[in-house]
Amino acid sequence: xxxxxxxxxxxxxxxxxxxxxxxxxxxxxxxxxxxxxxxxxxxxxxxxxxxxxxxxxxxxxxxxxxxxxxxxxxxxxxxxxxxxxxxxxxxxxxxxxxxxxxxxxxxxxxxxxxxxxxxx
Numbered sequence: 148x149x150x151x152x153x154x155x156x157x158x159x160x161x162x163x164x165x166x167x168x169x170x171x172x173x174x175x176x177x178x179x180x181x182x183x184x185x186x187x188x189x190x191x192x193x194x195x196x197x198x199x200x201x202x203x204x205x206x207x208x209x210x211x212x213x214x215x216x217x218x219x220x221x222x223x224x225x226x227x228x229x230x231x232x233x234x235x236x237x238x239x240x241x242x243x244x245x246x247x248x249x250x251x252x253x254x255x256x257x258x259x260x261x262x263x264x265x266x267x
Contacts, residue, residue: 164197
């Protein structure tokens with residue numbers, strides 16, 4: 148029982164990323180999304196962007212909070228402020244930090260089910 152309590156107190160370090168030649172450690176709760184662009188991977192927090200060395204399939208298996216929303220992005224769904232429908236059956240998600248992410252048609256039904264189907 149004591150080990151369970153201790154593990155709940157300790158913040159989980161799930162990601163390592165780099166910026167300005169310095170290494171940083173992040174818990175899932177601090178990650179807004181991770182994006183893969185032209186063989187590079189970027190980790191986005193509230194107001195910073197870091198280089199990371201992950202493949203998206205590795206990222207989406209790290210936590211139930213992380214979900215694939217399009218070909219290039221895995222998103223922490225707890226950071227979605229609201230989403231609205233756009234043309235061609237896509238969704239436009241606005242995050243709590245103001246960033247906007249497009250959710251492709253392939254992932255729309257899973258996102259709506261996860262978030263209870265509410266859209267604005």
